[in-house]
Amino acid sequence: MLSIRNLHAAIDGKEILKGLNLEVKAGEIHAIMGPNGSGKSTLASVLAGREEYEVTDGEVIYNGTDLLELSPEDRAREGIFLAFQYPVEIPGVSTTNFLKTAVNEVRKYRGQEPLDAVQFLTRMKEKMKLVNIDQALLSRSLNEGFSGGEKKRNEIFQLAMLEPKLAILDETDSGLDIDALRIVAEGVNKLRTRDNAVVLVTHYQRLLDYIVPDFVHVLYKGRIVKSGTKELALQLEEKGYDWIKEEVSA
Amino acid sequence: MTTTSTMDKADFKSKLLTHFDTFQRGAAQDNSPRTLSALQQDAFQHFRTLDLPTTRHEEWKYTNLRNLLQNDFSFATAREASALSAAELAPHLMEHGDANVLVFVNGFYRRDLSNLVSPVEELHVENIGQAREKYTEAIDKYFARVADYQKDVFTAMNTAISDNGAFIFVPANKVLQKPVYLYFITDATRGNVVSQPRNLYVLGRNSQATFVESFRTAGEYIGFTNVVTEVVTQENAVAEYYKIQNETANAHHIGTTQALQGRDSKFSSTTISLSGSLIRNNLNIVIDAENCESNLYGLYVLNGKTHVDNHTLVDHARPHSYSNELYKGILDGKSTGVFNGKIMVRPDAQKTNAFQTNRNIVLSPEAAMNTKPQLEIFADDVKCSHGATTGQLDEEMLFYLRSRGIGQKAAKALLMQAFAGDVLNHIRLEPVRNYVENVIQNRFHTNA
Numbered sequence A: 001m002l003s004i005r006n007l008h009a010a011i012d013g014k015e016i017l018k019g020l021n022l023e024v025k026a027g028e029i030h031a032i033m034g035p036n037g038s039g040k041s042t043l044a045s046v047l048a049g050r051e052e053y054e055v056t057d058g059e060v061i062y063n064g065t066d067l068l069e070l071s072p073e074d075r076a077r078e079g080i081f082l083a084f085q086y087p088v089e090i091p092g093v094s095t096t097n098f099l100k101t102a103v104n105e106v107r108k109y110r111g112q113e114p115l116d117a118v119q120f121l122t123r124m125k126e127k128m129k130l131v132n133i134d135q136a137l138l139s140r141s142l143n144e145g146f147s148g149g150e151k152k153r154n155e156i157f158q159l160a161m162l163e164p165k166l167a168i169l170d171e172t173d174s175g176l177d178i179d180a181l182r183i184v185a186e187g188v189n190k191l192r193t194r195d196n197a198v199v200l201v202t203h204y205q206r207l208l209d210y211i212v213p214d215f216v217h218v219l220y221k222g223r224i225v226k227s228g229t230k231e232l233a234l235q236l237e238e239k240g241y242d243w244i245k246e247e248v249s250a
Numbered sequence B: 001m002t003t004t005s006t007m008d009k010a011d012f013k014s015k016l017l018t019h020f021d022t023f024q025r026g027a028a029q030d031n032s033p034r035t036l037s038a039l040q041q042d043a044f045q046h047f048r049t050l051d052l053p054t055t056r057h058e059e060w061k062y063t064n065l066r067n068l069l070q071n072d073f074s075f076a077t078a079r080e081a082s083a084l085s086a087a088e089l090a091p092h093l094m095e096h097g098d099a100n101v102l103v104f105v106n107g108f109y110r111r112d113l114s115n116l117v118s119p120v121e122e123l124h125v126e127n128i129g130q131a132r133e134k135y136t137e138a139i140d141k142y143f144a145r146v147a148d149y150q151k152d153v154f155t156a157m158n159t160a161i162s163d164n165g166a167f168i169f170v171p172a173n174k175v176l177q178k179p180v181y182l183y184f185i186t187d188a189t190r191g192n193v194v195s196q197p198r199n200l201y202v203l204g205r206n207s208q209a210t211f212v213e214s215f216r217t218a219g220e221y222i223g224f225t226n227v228v229t230e231v232v233t234q235e236n237a238v239a240e241y242y243k244i245q246n247e248t249a250n251a252h253h254i255g256t257t258q259a260l261q262g263r264d265s266k267f268s269s270t271t272i273s274l275s276g277s278l279i280r281n282n283l284n285i286v287i288d289a290e291n292c293e294s295n296l297y298g299l300y301v302l303n304g305k306t307h308v309d310n311h312t313l314v315d316h317a318r319p320h321s322y323s324n325e326l327y328k329g330i331l332d333g334k335s336t337g338v339f340n341g342k343i344m345v346r347p348d349a350q351k352t353n354a355f356q357t358n359r360n361i362v363l364s365p366e367a368a369m370n371t372k373p374q375l376e377i378f379a380d381d382v383k384c385s386h387g388a389t390t391g392q393l394d395e396e397m398l399f400y401l402r403s404r405g406i407g408q409k410a411a412k413a414l415l416m417q418a419f420a421g422d423v424l425n426h427i428r429l430e431p432v433r434n435y436v437e438n439v440i441q442n443r444f445h446t447n448a
């Protein structure tokens, strides 16, 4: 589904990703871990199409097409979803209002009829239950004055509404209490099918108790320096990153 | 350059002076009850001595009138210049439903196109030139007393020449159930036209009313509207006032709205500018009584070469009043905007709360905004604040929306709608809100 080869990316002239390789197949869950500042969010941003990042080398093939050629909106319409590490607040735009536009623009792109008000509401209700989010919250200005947990839950709610093929969750678990974490994880698990894939960026093994990954990667200094299975996450939890850093510099 | 512009100004003025002579002679002949003439004479003297402003004039620094004043206007023919029919008027109307409608074409009242639905206990309407006979006290007390023709040349010009426009009186203790929509159409289909409506709305003690002034220009020639509206809210009255401009690229507009508030009264004004060549809105509120509330909302959504200049003044002269001002603008193309907001708190006006905000989004590198807040505070026990920002659409917000599959144009439109929403949400009249929302939505979806 996604194949990243030798990806180099820079921001403001500073190279952050330095030859990153990653293969993700349909139905798989990948966890990406790594110390602060190693480039995890940069990778997520490049995949979502943030224009400040300049790709200086390498390629990203998504379902047979050159992802880097697509605008951010077309990537979303092709099924890529990024749950932001720091979701922005947008005063005056409610989640309900903008999601309706989003869902229907995606449908239009795929040649589907737009959802009418009733259909949209039905879908909303169903997904609201899934992530245990309140109608009142969705009617308010997007993320404005939301708690950290509410923002993250809103990201997962949007994911549920848009039903992407490839979901990239950038630290969606950070700052969540255990109940909120469980809700988010359950939401993600329920949305899993054989056709979609999930990339989880996280610092905490805790999340991986709930969403069990097929692969765990360590991103360090702009590269994936180690890959393994879920046992690798347990090792990292126990020993930290020093041994990996040593391996790399050795 | 200077010589040409002086020539233009001299031309404009000399034509007007000639016109005034004719106007005066005509008045003497047709024997109409022209009891305003002493005042008009005085205003005329002021018009004669006051200079037409240039950009050297502090209050006109960013608004250049040269293009306006160089046009060849015929002042005498405004009335004859239009035969606007009901069918031709229709596209200029909002879907106002069951409301009082007054139509003025080139400044002159068109009874045939107007319609009053409120009972006479609630609403009195006269042409301003004939109002004195029946409403002597109100006219003597307020007409041309609220708007200062001694200092403002355009107010002087309007006061001297015009005796057409709406005099509206809402009797004490009455709530005017249905709003009054006033359509001021400048019909420039047959030539350049100046129209100079003059309005006075008096809200009696404890009364309540809503007014919508809509300015439109028809035709391809140059239109110049020089309007003055005076609004008086007597004790405990509540006035809601809307001024909506959606004109042609050849339309020029200089307008002064002057409000005088009595004790415990409330005045809310919303000024929306959508298109035109040059628009200057002066809004002056004098709070010369205690416990008043004033709200000033403004929105300008501009493209092309439109220039909009909002000059506001809130003059707190007595204690315990509250004023709140919010003006927002979106500027695209080569449009330019000016916001000059002055808050005056006089020594007597203790316990005043006065707030002012001006926010702008500039979408194109060729558009520009000039903002100048002026706070002059002479009392010590007051709460006042002002803030102004001018910037671009937020890239982070834009990316967020796009990352959900919303196209760039639609994402921008959403953000601009949200930005404008702060002002639009204060419009309580649905037909007005819908009208404005439609205009700007179309704009956002085609131009963004």
Ligand SMILES: Nc1ncnc2c1ncn2[C@@H]1O[C@H](COP(=O)(O)OP(=O)(O)OP(=O)(O)O)[C@@H](O)[C@H]1O
Binding pocket: A011, A012, A014, A016, A034, A035, A036, A037, A038, A039, A040, A041, A042, A043, A085
């Ligand atoms: N505009 C910028 N200019 C220069 N450097 C930047 C810029 N934005 C980010 N960086 C740097 O890029 C590096 C990678 O940042 P990134 O956000 O991808 O890290 P991360 O792995 O997600 O870290 P965290 O775990 O803290 O979220 C950091 O060193 C950061 O300081």
Ligand SMILES: [Mg+2]
Binding pocket: A040, A041, A042, A085, A170, A171
């Ligand atoms: Mg990060």
